Every structure is written in C-alpha cells, then in structure tokens.
Amino acid sequence: MRVLIVLAAIAAVSSGCEREVRPFQTLPVASARAQRVVETTLHPGDAPPPATGQNSPFRENAWGVGEGKRLFTYYNCSGCHANGGGGMGPPLMDDKWIYGYEPANIFQTIVEGRPNGMPSFRNKIPDQQVWMLVAYVQSMSGNVRYDALPSRSDHMRYSTPENARRAQTPKQTGPR
Amino acid sequence: MIVRALLLVAAAAAAGCSGNQNVFNPAGPAARDIASLGWQLFIVCGAVYLLTLLALAWALARRRVPSDDTVETTASLTRTVTIATVLSIVILIGITISSVVHGRGLTSPSGPGAITLDAIGHQWWWEFQYRDLTPSDFVTSPNELHIPVGVPIQIKAMSRDVIHSFWVPNLHGKRDLIPGQVTNFWIQADTPGVYRGQCAEFCGHQHANMAFTVVAEPMDKFQQWIRAQRQPAAEPVNAEQARGQEVFLQGPCVMCHTIRGTSAGSRVGPELTHVGSRLTIAAGTLPNTRGHLGGWVLDSQSVKPGNRMPPNALTSDDLQAVLSYLRSLR
Amino acid sequence: MTDAELLERTWYVPRGVLGWLSVADHRTIGKRYLVTAFAFFLFAGVLAGLMRIQLAVPNNRFLGPDLYNQIFTVHGTMMMFLFAVPVMEAMGIYLVPLMVGARNIAFPRLNTYSYFVFLCGGVMLVATMLLNTAPDVGWFSYVPLAGPDYTPGKRADFWAQLITFTEVAALAVAVELVATIFKLRAPGMTLNRIPLFVWSILVMSFMVIFAMPAVVTGSSFLLMDRLVGTHFYNPAEGGDPLLFQHLFWFFGHPEVYIIFIPALGMVSSIITTFTQRPIFGYTALVLALIATGFIGFGLWVHHMFATGLPQLGLHYFTAASIVIAIPSGVQIFCWIASLWRGRPRFETPLLFVIGFIIIFVLGGLSGVTLASVPFDLQVHDTYYVVAHFHYVLIGGAVFPLIGGVYYWFPKITGRMMDNTVGIVNFVVLFVGFNVTFFPMHQAGLMGMPRRVYTYPADMGWNTVNLISSLGALLLVIGGAMLIYNMVTSYLWGAVAGDNPWNADTLEWGTTSPPPVYNFLYPPVVEGRHALWERTAAAPVVTGGRLDCRECLVTDVMDGEPSNKTEFPGPTIWPFVAAIFTSIMFIGSIFTAWAVPIGTVPIAIALILWFWPHAPGHDIGAPEEESTPVVEARAS
C-alpha cells in the first residue's frame, strides 16, 4: 500500500512536472540566431538534412504545445494547412511527412521554407516560438505525450480535437 | 473596532481627495452617484454597527439583578428584540430603495452619446477602436482610451479570449467582457485628467498588469488627437530610423504588430502606428521611455512573465535603430 | 457479564491496521474528519502566509504569477472544500448522535467510505500543489479561462475532480445526518426539543443535498469540455460561459451558509452553557436558521452583477440578498438578549463567541453594502470583497468553531484545554484577524483588484498591504498557540469529568470521552434542556438487545419509539470502495475510459460491502466474542 503510494508519487513527479511547467523563457535570449536580411522568402528545396535528433523543448509540455496551437492560428498557418486538414498546403494530421518528421526537420521546414509555397520564416519567428510550433505540429498527428495533447478550442468545431485523434506513426514520403 | 471603523471612513475620505483608481475619487457622473451611495451605506451601516456593539457591551457589562428571570423581563426583552428587528427591516428596505434609485441612472446615459467605440479585451492588453463612417478613418488605440469630457461615451465591449472586466473606478463601476457576447455600457468624465483602469476579472498570468489609461480632454483636443491618430505612420526622417523600420519589417515584429502605412499588418498584438505618442507601454505597466521600450523589446518575459511577446535578440545597433524608429511614430 | 461489558463487546472498535481502516463508528470517524480537516486548514493557511509575503511590498518578485495563481487557487479551494464544509460536518458526525442520544450515526459504513474519499481527494490536491500541477484558475475557475483552450495540461481537471471528491463525501454525510436527526432521536425529543446545534446541522445537511448537485454538474461539464471535447461552455457551438457561473454560484452562495449555519448552532450551544440560562427565543432562532437555508438559494446572481444581466433581475437579487440579513439580525439580537439576561461566565469559548459577534456583524454589514448593485459594481472583485468574505467566514465560522473546539475538547478527549492560554490565544487571534483583514476594505476602495500577484508602487496601496501582512504574522502565532494548547492539554490537561461546564445537552450526559456505545442506557428526554430538566427517576430505554448493534428508531415528529434497526459492524469494504473510487476519479482526468473500467471494481467492493458475512467484515474483532455476534445477526 505505502509502497504503491510512494511509486505513484515518484511517477507523478517525473511526469506531472514536465507536463505542467510554464517555461516562459526556455531559451536564453542570446541563443537566437543573429538577424540577416533575406532577399526572397522562397528557398530551393533540397533533401531533408539528417535528423539531428534534437527535440523540441516543449515536446513534453502541455503549455508549450498549447501556445504552439495559438501561434499556428496567429501566424495564419491555417491559411494553407487548414487546421491540419490540409488545403493549399499538405495536411499535417496524417502520417505522411514529405520533408521529414524529426523535430529538427520540422524546425527547418518552418525556418527555411519548402518548395511549392511553404515560405521561410527565418528571422520572422523567434526560435522559442518555432519550437512551440514544432511541438504543436507533432501533436496534430498525436506524436507528443498523450496528456499534453490540446483539446477542443473555443471556436467552431473543425475536426476532432487533437486529444481525440488516433495517433499516427509518421512515415517519410519525400517530395511529391 | 468602532475606532477602526471610524478610521476607515476617515482614511477613505483622506484617500478620496487623492489617489487615482479610488472609488471615492469620482470624476464622472456614474462614479459620483455610486460614491454618494457608498457614503450613505457606510454611514447607515456604521451607525447600525455602533448600536449593535453598544447593546452587546451593555449586555455583557451591566450589573445583574434578581429580577432578570421574571416573566416581565423576558416580555420586555421580546419587545426590544422585535423593535430592533422591525427597525433593521425598515433600514434594509431603505437601503434597497436607495440602491435601486441610484442604479437607474447607471444603465442608460444622461445625454446623447457623442462617441461610440469598441473595447476589446485580449490576454493581457486592451484594444479600443473608434468607428467611423469611412472605414479608412477607423482608429485603433491599444491600452490608451481618449475621451472628450462632458459627453457620455457609448462602449461596445467584447473579449477575444477569456472573460475580462473593464474598470475605471474614477468614472464608473466595472463591466465584464464575455467571449461570444457584446455588452453595451457607457462612461463619462466631467473633469479632464488621466485616469487609470485595470482588468478586474482574473484572466490568467498577467491579470495583475492588464491596465490601461483613460485620457479625458476637452472636445477640441480630443478631435485633434483623433485626427492625428487617423494619419498613417510617420515616415523615417533619418538613416537610423530608416534602418529601424527595415529591421522592424524584416524581423519578427511584423508577425504580430501593425504599423499603418507600412507592410506590417498583423493584428495579433497591439497596433504600433502611433506608439510614440502613448503615455505607457506594456498595457499600462511601464512609462513610455526609450529605456523601458528597449528592455521590453529585448526581454519582455522578465518584466511580465507569461505575456505573449517573445524575447527578441537584436544586436545593439539594430535595437537602437528600432527604438528610434518606434519613438518617431508619434 | 454486566450490560456495560456486553455493550463493550458488541460495539467494539476493531484493532490492527485493517481494523483502523474498517472502523465504523461515528466518534472515531468524526475525530479523523476533524484532524484531517484541520491539517488541510494549516496547509491552506501556510499558502495564505506566502501570499501575504508576496503582497507585503509592491513589485515583489518572491513569487511569480504562475506559482502565485496556483497558491491562491489552492488556498481558496482547500479552505472551502477541504476545511470549512468537512470540519462542520465532522462536528456533526461526532456530536449529533450524542446530542440526540443515539448509539451511532445512521449508515456508519457509508460514513467510513465518505471519510476515505474525502481524504484521498485532499491528498490529491496537496500532491498537485507540491508537484507544480495545482489548479491556477481561481477557486471558482471560470470558463473559458479554465476551459480546454486557455488552461492546457491537467491543472483545471484536478480542480474539477477535487470538487467531485468532496461532493461525494459531503453528500453522503449529509444523508447520514438527516437520517440520524429524523429517526434516531431519543424518545421524548420532539421537534421543539431538538438542540439548536442539531437544528443547524439539519438545515446545513439539507442545503448540502440541494446545493451540491449544481456544482457537480458544473464541474463535470468542465471536465467533459476539457477531456472529450463537449461544448457546454463553448459560445461558438451553442454553449455559454455564463452557464458555468450560474451553476457554480447556485451552489456557491448556499455554500457560504452551509459553512456558517453550523457555526450559528455552536454559538447558541455555547451561549446557553456559559449563561446557564435557556437561550432567548429558541423558536425564533430555529425559524431564522430555516429561513436562511431557504433564502440562501435565492441570491446567487449577486456574484454576477457585473456580467450585464437585465437590470430588473439584478434588483430582485439585491432585495433577496438584503432580506437574508433579517434572519441573521434576528439571531444576533436573540444572542445579545440571552447574554443580557444570563450570567455570562467569561471563559474561552464565550470569548470566541463574543469575538464572533463583533467580527461577523461587521462582515454582515459590508455584505449589505455589496448587495447593492451600483456599489457592488465598484467593489466587486476587489480587496473589499476579500475583506468581506474573510469577515463572514473567519469571523462567522472559524471563530465559533475554535470556540466549539475549546468547548467540546473535554468531551472528545476527556481533558480540559488551558483557559489562560485560551484567553491569550483569543486576544492574539482577534487582534491579528482585524489587523490582517480590516485594511483590505480600504485597499479595495482604493481600487486594488483581487487575485493580483503584484501591484505598482505608486497606487497608494503599499501601507495597507504591509499592515495586512504584519497582521497575518499575528494570525500565524495565534494558530500556533491553538495547536500548542490542544497538544499540551491532550497530554497533560486537567481531567474533565462528564459535564465540566454544566451544559444542558445530552452529549454531556455520558462519560468523557464517551464509551464505544455512547450511552449505557439510551436516554429519554423530558425537556428542551435534557440534562438541566433531568429528574432523579429519569426514565431510560430498556429492553434493547445487548448482543447485537441494535438501535431504537423513533418517529420523526414526536420522537415516539417506532421500531428497531440493527447497525452493521466494521468492514474493510467501504475503504476498498473509497480507494477504487479515488482511482477512477483521478484516472478520469486522463482518459474517459477510466469511468466504465473503474466502475467494475467499485461495484464489486460495494457488493461485498452489503453482502452479509462477506470476508472482511468484523475485522479486528475480539476473537472469542466474534462468534455470538454473528449468530445473533443470523437469527
């Protein structure tokens, strides 16, 4: 009995905290890349770089994922990706990943842009927020921890909320 | 206790003479009405409290006499208690009537509304939109509400996210901003001045610092202000400002902020078209000085943890350029 | 064997760890409830101390907004749901059966179950606080802030489930108390002879029964919105954020009276005893209690004056809120009259009652000012309100409660609490309280909103806040003195004897502490003041069985003997059921499947709980005796 309680407590400590912290300032300000002016927002498509295995600092963090969801609307990602269902741009809630499903790949996709319309957000979105977006993009196909998945928003219902979808095992499909 | 009660009245009176955001420092008809009601209530309740305590003190301290247990004593006690009850009922009815009477004026403005504007609550800042017949003349003023004195201001209030509450104690009581609803109310200032308002419904991390300023000024000055606000942003006049504009437009700033007359047009954060002309930044939290602005742009999270402005790593000359540009937007 | 020995054997309190978990008598459970509730009181008090430290000076960086929001949420939630209501019910659990002359509370196993559910819920909330997972949306967690979109993670879910925990526990106790008061009263205890404390507990139980379903509905909707994506509170899909406020406050306002009414009962008991006279205006006091209970349901909207509901309606609620001041006034007048007529003995319990009158009347009057719509529009959600409800809750409920602790401590432990320490303790608490909370009135009038984790230095709020924080220090000292006095008196206090205060109610008619069977001979009541009017040849109940837990059931109205019922003995299954219930509740924070799956073990535990002679009954029973008990039950 007592042992069980202790174990439960330990489990809670290890899981609960990670999920519930509010890391308002994950990355030190200095760590962001230096500004440089870019001429075009389009970027020549090349093969996805090898996954560095670096993970989003918000992968385990419900708040970060939630902020990512908010930024996804703020920065009008839905304009092309339509809440993840896909429109002009590819869907994000399925298991197909054209340019790689590793967090590092997603990060690069956002920062560098991709052919056929994905603009580069270099210098436009601070790394901290990019990582939030990465975590949210992963959550759309259920690839963050279950209890950190966002639930329904206070808008019109567009699809089943992230925490009600079946998790997809990501597949690398490569450029169309 | 009694002494302390009196102290409160005295203190409140003293504070009444000074103190922004003080309920007993009214600067508009509604607030004045409520303040007078407040005084009534305090005086009546204070008197009742005093009497009750005196009765208690007497009951405890009086000398006991053998006749305490007689039927007559009980009867007279019953009479006293009944009288006290009846009296308190009368007083309570009086209070109800008086509060209903004072309440009537608060729902509808006394005169014709001169200005109609929208108050929109965001986590954690305010957006005030002055509508006009020609959409191009719409004016958006974040966290700073300019009103002409002496005329009622019709406010259509709404919220973009959670429930906030619009409260300028010197002008009127509070009114909740509820998502999915538009609530109409009005305020009016009689004496020119700068009044502080604050969100009064808990709305998350920065609820404590979700303030705004109300600038009440004579009609002509107000018209002047709104004309100025209608203008698009000032063009850079020197190289540093031009550089600042470039940094602003190429950098993350454009993702959230609008500067009319430039390509920056996102409505996520407060509009900055005339940021230089404002008294405060960061939702009434910091005075609008170059230093504070710089600190805010670089690292707002250490000023207001949890607010939605991300940290921006600008090289120092980029920062200086942006600052001079923003300061030039008057 | 003597009757006493037989009863001792029949009503045994089980031994051993399993016995501790399966005990089913109202005194033990009542004491545990009390101790647990006070533990939560201390925890929430510490949190309050942290808040006062943070607010002592402007722009303080001692706590950040994230932590501060968790702290004030847990402080409010814990004080309301884990201290105030349970502690009042605990007093009822312990005292009511003694006061009405019963051998045990009705449905004793349900009582055990409710205690363990309450305990698990409380432990859960403490755990969340320690794990930085505590709810951070205020103790009435308004949507949409508490909704899925604005509070990601599980913080608000823990709040919603804590509500479920405490409501299950509270509702169970309420039903037990109503049944006890209606059906287990001593012969001769007609309605107009019921002690005022028992009346107050009865009214409280009914308010619990009718108020709490509303908040359970509201919090379950919140949980479903967050977990399975329902739209109860989503305005874009036909829901409504204000719905939550209505559901919450329809409970939330009666809640205040649920906490406050039993305190009124304690006040009446203490005044009766320490004036050594019948209370003045018994009937008026009873009617006032009942009236308060009814009106309490009619004024929830005065928490929503600023939401822009139709004016006319608002004025109705102003009237209702002001009407409820009348019964309170009547009671105050009656008590003052009793004190005037009687010969007050100024010992600690009475001092706390006097403190109660002084503080509560002020709180009540500031409540009258809050009931007025225009004035409320200014002070609503400011520190003025914070001051008001601390005046009515601490002044109106906690002071009488502490008085009650000093008053009933001898009965519960058999030892007196030290009177000198008690008097000093009272002075410290009284001064500390007023220094802490009186300045908050002014902070509110100067425009300081509640729930701010910090404030600017130039608002003129610095002095008042500093004073409040210093007063909080005094309160901490007072609390420490109370604990010190309880512990030392428990260990070395003077032995009390059956009736140290020469009180009039039945609980003082048995030994202190009472035996496991409460009364050797179930008493018969001959007047409103059972012990004062007890004659030499006072009748007693005889012919009851001594070899099984038999209790007399009387008539609701006139307390005439009607029939007999046999109480179940101790069993492990209520505890097991409580544990499975808790697992289901906490599990349902993470997945909806916890509900269908979790109910299976609960159902099994319940079946074994009700199944006669299931394994696990009579745990820790004295061996040689246990057999005849079972035979008796089978016959």
Add this chain to the structure above:
Amino acid sequence: MIRQRAIAGHRSVDISELPDNAFGHQGLVWWGTIGFMVIEGSMFVMVLITYFYLRLRVNEWPPSLRDPDLFYGTLNLIVSLVSALPNHLAKIAAEKYSLTRVQFWLVLCVLFGVALLVIRGFEFTTLNARWDDNAYGSMVWCLMVLHTIHLATDVVDTGVLTALMFTGPVTKKRFIDVSENGLYWYFIVLWWIPIYLTVYFAPRWL
C-alpha cells in the same frame, strides 16, 4: 439473545416488543434511499434546466440536424413503464415477507432491466449528434448517459438482491431492501419520462 434489563429507581421505556425494521418512512433505510433519490433528482433537474437554458440561447434546435429518431426511445419508454408492474408486485410480496413471490418477481425485474439496457444500447446508435459536435449533442448525450448510469446501477443492485434472496441468509432486513429497491426503480422509470420528452420532443416542439 440478551436484552437490557430495567434499573432500580428509574422508570423505563421498554422497547423489547417493538418490531425490527419497519417498512416505508417508519424505517431508517427508507430515509437513506429518499436522500439519494433527492440528490440524484436535483442532479437531473440541473441538467434539464441547463438543456433549456442552452436551447433558449440559439434560434435553431437542433442546429442543422434532423430530429432524433423516435423508435428505440419510445420502445424504451414502453418497456420501462411495463417493468414497473413486476417491480410493484415484488415490492408488495416483500412487504408480505413471501419469499417465493419475491424471488419470482425479482428475476423478472432483472430481465426487464437487462432488456432496457440492451435497448438503450441501440438507442445510443440512433442519436442524431455526437457529444462533441455542438452543445446540443453534448446535452443530449449528457442526459442519456446520466440516466443510463442510474439504470445500470439499479439493474446491478436488483441482480445482487435477487442472488441474495436465493443464497440467503434471508433475514427480514432483506425484504426491506427489496422494498426500497422497488422504490428506487420507480424513480428510474419516472425520470425517464421527462428525459424522453426532452431528448426526443424538445427538438420537435420547441
């Protein structure tokens, strides 16, 4: 069985002749049952009020959906009304302490209960909205699930009692339980009427 004897010098109220465990409001158990019926009743009331509160806030109800299909709900209503009969007879038999009759009628009650649960299962499949479609769907599912929980609880309850009546020991207390269980079954059946009307006819009539 050992009884407490009178003591010298005290008059005594002798209770040895009183009956054990009266039926109805004279008994103790009845008050427990009523207590929980009141609690759950006010819960139902709250949810129903919520339903109409939300309904009054929109023009179209159900929002752009066909009206719910009547068949299973109505069937459910009829069957539950019929089930009141064996329940009633079981109650009467219990109050007459006639074991065999109680056994027979209880078994019938259980069968009815199971049938109702099966029908309810089909009923869920024919609802016109999912709980996460909109507030209407949420309300309907909330009402249905709430009632189903109570239904299932009482079916299990009745099942256990039936088992007890066969395995024994059959004390007088058991018959009281049967009678209280009957009372609770009325509660379930009666509450289905307003819920049925709300779920199936509020969309049609309002």
